[in-house]
């Protein structure tokens with residue numbers, strides 16, 4: 681996967697988002713303080729917003745180019761976007777939420793079946809429950825499952841663990857590691873947490889007032905005082 685963000689500009693309330701970067705890692709972190717433009721950047725990539733100038737190309741396909749007036753609508757980008765709140769349909773069952781993404785796609789790589797994703801995310805006991813009855817962590821797993829079932833070429837995750845308590849975060853990290861390692865879907869992962877960057881990501885962009893302040897390998901950008909617990913749990917094959 682190669683995501684080329686070329687001279688992208690998007691004026692926001694207090695600054696202009698200005699990004700020029702090529703992303704090609706398995707998991708790229710976008711890290712930065714609140715209001716630094718992380719969600720706005722994901723929305724540009726998803727096609728929910730249009731840049732004032734610049735272009736976005738995903739593995740050779742132009743998604744947006746202001747100069748040539750090209751613009752592929754969000755539903756035709758093959759990009760899975762899990763916004764901060766998960767955006768599930770609250771009145772539908774877990775199964776129906778999962779199948780919503782499933783029914784809109786045609787091509788399906790091996791492994792991206794309903795049964796396999798339900799197994800990986802351990803959500804089979806939840807299938808007939810309504811979304812309204814789920815905990816925060818269960819909803820996050822269903823939102824991930826729904827996005828995966830649409831067989832995206834790229835998965836955008838906006839602070840998927842932000843609203844969860846520490847214990848639940850630790851329980852969900854192994855599921856994200858499984859997604860990273862079992863499916864070959866690259867991810868862009870927005871977070872405020874250095875721990876999550878180090879546990880999950882191969883490349884990290886630090887955003888400040890809409891500009892890339894720093895970029896590098898997570899271990900070079902963040903101090904890790906001890907081996908992350910997340911990794912140890914994954915190696916034991918535990919994902920409770």
Ligand SMILES: Nc1ncnc2c1ncn2[C@@H]1O[C@H](COP(=O)(O)OP(=O)(O)OP(=O)(O)O)[C@@H](O)[C@H]1O
Nearest residue numbers: 691692693694712713714715716717718719720721
């Ligand atoms: N539609 C908009 N028009 C103008 N300004 C906007 C718009 N949407 C967001 N902003 C502003 O742009 C800045 C960046 O917002 P954004 O949501 O991208 O930040 P963020 O880094 O994702 O923040 P958080 O970590 O709090 O979610 C903020 O100052 C926000 O108020």
